[in-house]
Amino acid sequence: MTGTTKISAVVLGGTGYVAGELLRLIAGHPQLQLAAAVSESQAGEAINSVFPNLQNAFGEQRYIERPAVGEHLNGKVALFSAAPHGASAKLIAEVLEQADKQGCDVTVVDASADFRYPAAARWEAVYGEPHGAPGLIEQFASGLPEHMDNPAQPHIGHPGCFSTAMLLGIVPLLQLKLTETDINAFGITGSTGSGRAPVETTHHPFRQSNLYAYKPLAHRHAPEVTGIAAALTGSDTTLHFVPHSGPFARGIHMTLQAKLAKPISAEELLEQFRIFYAGKTFIKVVDGTPRIKDVAGSNYAHIGIAVDDTSAAVFVAIDNLVKGAAGGAVQWMNIKLGLDETAGLTTPGPGWA
Template sequence: MTDIPALVLGGTGYVAGELLRLLAAHPDLQLAGVMSDSQAGTPVATVFPHLQHSVGKLRFSDREALLSMLNGERMALFSAAPHGASAALVARFIEQAEQTNTALTVVDVSADFRYPSAAAYSAVYGTEHGAPQLLNDFASALPEHLATTDRAHIGHPGCFATALLMAALPLTKLQLVSGDLYASGITGSTGSGRTPVAGTHHPQRHSNLYAYKPLAHRHAPEVTGICAALTGHRPVLHFVPHSGPFARGIHMTMQGRLHAPQTSDELLGRLQSFYEGCEFVSVREGTPRIKDVVGSNYCHIGAVTDADSFTVMVVIDNLLKGAAGGAVQWMNRQLGLAETAGLETPALPWT
């Protein structure tokens, strides 16, 4: 057991709550501190009652208290701070780590380190980047798609981006596609965050299904940029996201034309070979279902063809494989731990 201290920034949201849950049971990472300036001094279990038996008397700390914990040890830092705020916050912790000779490894689950340049980030989010000097220190990809990296830190792709990349990247890298990619995704209400808004209000969301930001979702350029960086080809992606009547999970359907006709079994075989050795990805016959992965870090993929057209279906838990679980998976790898450490809990199919 290694017991590397781990800190979490932006500690009161849904993704942060899942990070805390995973870290509380992790065999090698020890939850040492959680930052929330607005909740400083409040017991973590007050905000997350389901963690009361896991986090004990741990309380939220302000930024200065967490900075003082950087004292020359090897440490892990997860940032679940909001887009636009995370970059400057992470920069301050990296600066403090350098001053205290702390070997700090960062995994950021905001959008702030998913783009290769400040201009690319600003084009999507409409604001200046908070720490452009750090962009070259971060890699952004799914761990299944980037075997090794010499970058010190990781910017984890978004939840929709994770589901999209699970289909788009192998299709692009294996040169299976002729023409554009078309995708339709459905996400649960937790994807909108913890702060109540009209789109997460129960009477509006329950027994309802609707599209939002069709062909204009900000995860689309993120996906095509990562595909371009890892495959040398930038696909054209037409993506329509939907809000679904459930709390967590993403179901993604991607369609397009094949470069050459092949059977469903042949396409499944190509995808199975691509993901061979990936512990958290299962390419299987039939149509994947959200309830088979919710509450877990697993991803299920199905595929069918009809002459020269294809459909690839992906299901993940948006808060885990699409955020907190993927972040822990990356941290495990960056620290030389078993990639599956703390992440092998099975799904909760009857929730």
């Protein structure tokens, strides 16, 4: 799709951190225009009162309730959901049903976990509740745009932030058969990964100057990663994931380690990764090790590697809210709408935030 006509964008669950990043990215997107931001809790409030950092990007535009979305379902609509896991699927189903009645062509990218699994039973086994729209699951594909051609399914369930970081390292290792399939992962995320609602572990006196593991070997992103990786590479993997909370607001640093399938030098492995990601605008394979400061606030990911005689380590740095959520969602939406994949996403991060 080309030309100057902008496509209407609707954001569900519009007041969390991921929603705030979606709104920021839409504000700067050359071919998307915000039609509506939906929030039951903030309906009637100005968007810039909830996100003052957006300044006057949307003027006096206000949040609306879900039933009012129908007024904005005309022509072609890009629907982003930043609603919570377990709630997003039902909201999306309601909007799609309404859009179908009105003859509106809607493309969905869901930033929640609700459409990351190919079957409701697998999702329910992880999240412990009935899926909100099992009949829609077959209409969604899940994975990273760097690893998949534009899928036949009309909609996308974007992988989680930790999942994004892990998949960027794991998929090349498995697809190129560089390592064995038993993989250890050590990830550190910023406090925004815990969401906007305050909890004890995001309280500043607790989080500042602190580092700790949580849900070791039991994080719900692990089965998500192994499922997506198997679908993409044909290899089943055993993933031992230990997530950590770090004393910073945004970003993820991930370390993956596995035994080499055969001896390879660091230079050779680095070259294999560079070939694998050649032409992928948002992926940079770096010399040495990547740093969160170099990607925070951007849709870019930096990857580094190290090897010894028997094992490989892959390091991935991303922004959890952008490449790991809102930016990845916009990237997918660009692809599904036939736009330039990089539209609205090439601005570098601030570096010293």
